Structures are given as structure tokens and as C-alpha cells.
Amino acid sequence: MTxxxxxxxxxxxxxxxxxxxxxxxxxxxxxxxxxxxxxxTSLCAAANAIVTLPKSEPNTTSMQRARANLMLAVRGAxxxxxxxxxxxxxIRRMSSRMHHVTQGLLTAAVGAILTFIIxxxxxxxxxTTRDPQPHFMLLIMENLSAPQPTxxxxxxxxxxxxxxxxxxxxxGRLVAAEKLTDDDGRGLPAATxxxxxxAPATERIGGFYIIRASDYDDAAKIANxxxxxxxxxxVQIRKIDKV
Amino acid sequence: MKAVAAGDLDxxxxxxxxxxxxxxxxxxxxxxxxxxxDDLTQEVFLRVLRFRRSYRGDASFQTWLxxxxxxxxxxxxxxxxxxxxxxADPDWYAHTSNTPPDNSLHRDVxxxxxxxxxTDRTVLILNQHEGMTYREIAAVLGTSPGAVRVRAHRALRxxxxxxxxx
Numbered sequence: 001m002t003x004x005x006x007x008x009x010x011x012x013x014x015x016x017x018x019x020x021x022x023x024x025x026x027x028x029x030x031x032x033x034x035x036x037x038x039x040x041t042s043l044c045a046a047a048n049a050i051v052t053l054p055k056s057e058p059n060t061t062s063m064q065r066a067r068a069n070l071m072l073a074v075r076g077a078x079x080x081x082x083x084x085x086x087x088x089x090x091i092r093r094m095s096s097r098m099h100h101v102t103q104g105l106l107t108a109a110v111g112a113i114l115t116f117i118i119x120x121x122x123x124x125x126x127x128t129t130r131d132p133q134p135h136f137m138l139l140i141m142e143n144l145s146a147p148q149p150t151x152x153x154x155x156x157x158x159x160x161x162x163x164x165x166x167x168x169x170x171x172g173r174l175v176a177a178e179k180l181t182d183d184d185g186r187g188l189p190a191a192t193x194x195x196x197x198x199a200p201a202t203e204r205i206g207g208f209y210i211i212r213a214s215d216y217d218d219a220a221k222i223a224n225x226x227x228x229x230x231x232x233x234x235v236q237i238r239k240i241d242k243v
Numbered sequence: 244m245k246a247v248a249a250g251d252l253d254x255x256x257x258x259x260x261x262x263x264x265x266x267x268x269x270x271x272x273x274x275x276x277x278x279x280x281d282d283l284t285q286e287v288f289l290r291v292l293r294f295r296r297s298y299r300g301d302a303s304f305q306t307w308l309x310x311x312x313x314x315x316x317x318x319x320x321x322x323x324x325x326x327x328x329x330x331a332d333p334d335w336y337a338h339t340s341n342t343p344p345d346n347s348l349h350r351d352v353x354x355x356x357x358x359x360x361x362t363d364r365t366v367l368i369l370n371q372h373e374g375m376t377y378r379e380i381a382a383v384l385g386t387s388p389g390a391v392r393v394r395a396h397r398a399l400r401x402x403x404x405x406x407x408x409x
Contacts, residue, residue: 066285
């Protein structure tokens with residue numbers, strides 16, 4: 001056996017691909033070849049260094065969002081004609097990438113587009129898969145003149161919203177929910193000073209829910225059960241027009 | 244996965260819960276950024292949904308899932324072609340729970356891995372980290388076991404050389 005052959009077998013051994021006979025030949029060669037012993041030691045160190053690399057921990061919030069988006073796409077795949085699925089996933093992917101844009105508003109737009117594509121598609125309109133219940137958007141209006149929660153208190157607010165969203169999901173009421181970033185966003189035309197455009201300067205849209213409800217009274221009853229009012233916020237309820 | 248392929252889409256949530264960490268780890272290692280890996284993990288599972296009917300069960304689910312992951316990472320690399328092969332995330336070590344920030348050995352290995360092509364890196368990670376055989380990796384990459392062997396040898400040699408540099 002040459003040293004080149006030995007090197008190949010050393011590498012195969014480290015990759016778990018050398019058979020017993022090859023390993024026996026290698027052992028025999030290495031017992032008489034200090035150079036190959038050194039080579040084996042350094043290659044082994046390189047392979048071990050990879051093995052000991054730590055695995056990355058995914059960001060919990062991002063993974064929760066990814067799972068929610070996946071389940072939304074599942075819902076779309078159930079009811080949408082399959083040719084629309086690539087388009088739907090592309091829109092959602094684009095939405096997740098645009099960190100610098102107000103994510104929630106874009107998601108709301110995507111939600112509206114999805115609603116149009118999936119539910120409002122002419123082929124579906126006359127079919128049986130259309131969601132029979134009206135959808136309502138609950139816009140969470142933050143009161144900017146009141147002290148804003150920070151730190152542990154903010155985490156508590158988020159946890160309560162998350163729990164409420166899960167409760168709505170379990171009750172079959174939830175269509176979508178997102179928190180918006182805590183900045184002023186962008187308004188168009190450029191002179192518009194607030195994130196929401198039409199909202200007064202003392203308020204800001206902090207997030208939204210899209211829910212299923214029978215009418216405005218039903219939607220208001222649901223909104224009353226949520227954590228928004230408890231923290232001094234206001235809820236603007238709008239019915240979605242399924243055009 | 245067989246249930247998902249057969250139309251039981253609710254099982255996709257369970258599949259995500261069970262596999263997203265492994266997918267995220269591979270994405271992070273291949274593209275060198277945990278933030279990008281977050282987005283890519285979502286993309287992988289959306290592709291699982293989209294291509295669920297192409298899973299026939301003749302290869303292991305892990306192989307099929309890693310093949311999608313590899314393709315998603317390759318697409319990401321192509322899109323980011325203007326930037327160098329692997330921009331190591333400066334916060335990489337802050338994201339890992341069990342690595343001290345000043346672990347110089349891990350930094351050296353990361354830098355050495357970053358010098359490899361994404362395919363060679365995939366071969367090394369799947370072989371050394373995931374314990375996959377040449378044949379299984381060949382199925383992931385859509386190539387032959389012989390080609391995988393050549394890549395594995397070349398990558399290990401390069402890694403050794405890089406790590407021995409002062």
C-alpha cells in the first residue's frame with residue numbers, strides 16, 4: 001500500500017465508509033509509516049472539529065411565525081386551485097423578507113389578496129368551499145398619550161395577545177393576527193405624519209386580528225373579551241368586503 | 244410525511260415541530276446566517292407543502308427533506324451572488340446556547356468551512372454532523388456516491404490545511 005492509498009482509506013474511515021479489510025491494511029501500513037500517522041492525527045482533528053460545532057438555535061418568534069404562515073398556506077392549499085399555490089407562497093415569502101416595510105400592513109394586504117384569490121375566485125364563489133361566515137378586521141389602536149409598556153410588562157401584553165389568539169384559533173374564529181412594529185411606519189403622501197395615515201396623531205395601529213363573526217355585535221363581543229381594552233387601547237372593527 | 248403526501252395536511256404542523264430545528268441548523272450552517280436560516284426554514288416547509296405529492300417514500304424522509312433544504316440554500320446563494328460565498332453572521336455565537344463567545348477553535352472551523360463551496364460544505368456537514376453515508380448524501384445532492392466521496396476527501400483535506408495555517 002502506498003501513502004496515497006493510505007490517505008484515501010484514512011479519509012474513508014473518518015467518513016464512515018471504510019470496510020474492515022481496508023482498515024486492517026491501513027493499520028498495517030501505519031504501524032510502519034510515521035508520516036501517515038501524523039496525517040491521520042491531523043485529519044482526525046479536522047473531522048472532530050466539525051463534529052463538535054454547536055447547532056444553531058432557531059429564533060422562537062420567527063419559528064412561530066413560520067409555522068403560522070405554513071398553516072395558513074395549508075388552508076390555502078385546501079381551498080385554492082393548486083395553480084395558485086406558488087403565487088401565494090411567493091407573496092408570503094416576499095412579505096417575510098421586507099423587514100423594513102411595515103410588515104403587518106403588507107400582511108393585511110396579502111390577507112386581502114388571499115381572500116380574493118382563495119374565497120373570491122369565480123370558480124369558488126358558486127362552490128361549497130367558500131367560508132360562509134363574514135370576516136371582520138379588529139384594528140388594535142394604541143393610545144400614544146398613555147405610558148407605553150416596556151420590558152416585562154410588554155412581554156406580559158404579548159403573552160396575553162398570543163394566548164387570546166390561540167383561544168380564537170381553537171374556537172375556529174381566527175383567520176389571521178399580527179403585531180406591527182413599534183415605529184411610526186410610513187405614510188403616503190410623504191407629509192402624512194402617522195403610520196396609519198387616517199389615524200389621529202395620538203393613536204397608532206399596533207396590530208390586527210382578522211376574525212370570523214356573524215355581525216358587528218358578535219365581533220364587538222369577541223373584541224371585548226380580548227386584552228386590548230384592559231391596557232387602555234381601543235379597537236376599531238371593520239367588516240371585510242369579500243369582493 | 245406519507246400522511247401529508249396522502250392529503251392529511253394537518254400533519255404538516257407536527258412535521259414542522261419535529262423537523263424545523265434540524266432544517267434550521269443545516270440552513271444556518273450552509274448560508275452562515277441564523278437570520279437568513281429563519282426565513283429559509285419557512286421556505287423549506289412551504290416547498291414540502293408544495294411538492295408533497297412528489298414524495299414517493301422510496302427514499303428516506305430525511306434525505307428528501309435535506310434535498311429540499313439544500314436546493315433552497317442554493318437558490319438563496321444564487322440570489323446573494325453579489326456577496327462573498329459565506330458572510331459569517333457576527334452574532335453567530337450569540338445565538339448558540341452552549342458556545343462561549345471567545346471559542347477560537349469554533350471560529351477557526353467556521354472560517355475554514357466558509358472557504359469551502361456550498362456543496363462541499365453540505366457534504367461535510369451531512370457526513371460529519373448528521374452521520375449520513377456517501378449514498379444518502381448523493382441522494383440529497385442528486386449526484387453519484389463516487390462524486391460525494393471525492394468532495395468529502397477534498398473538503399477534509401482543505402479543512403485540515405486551513406486549520407493548520409498559523
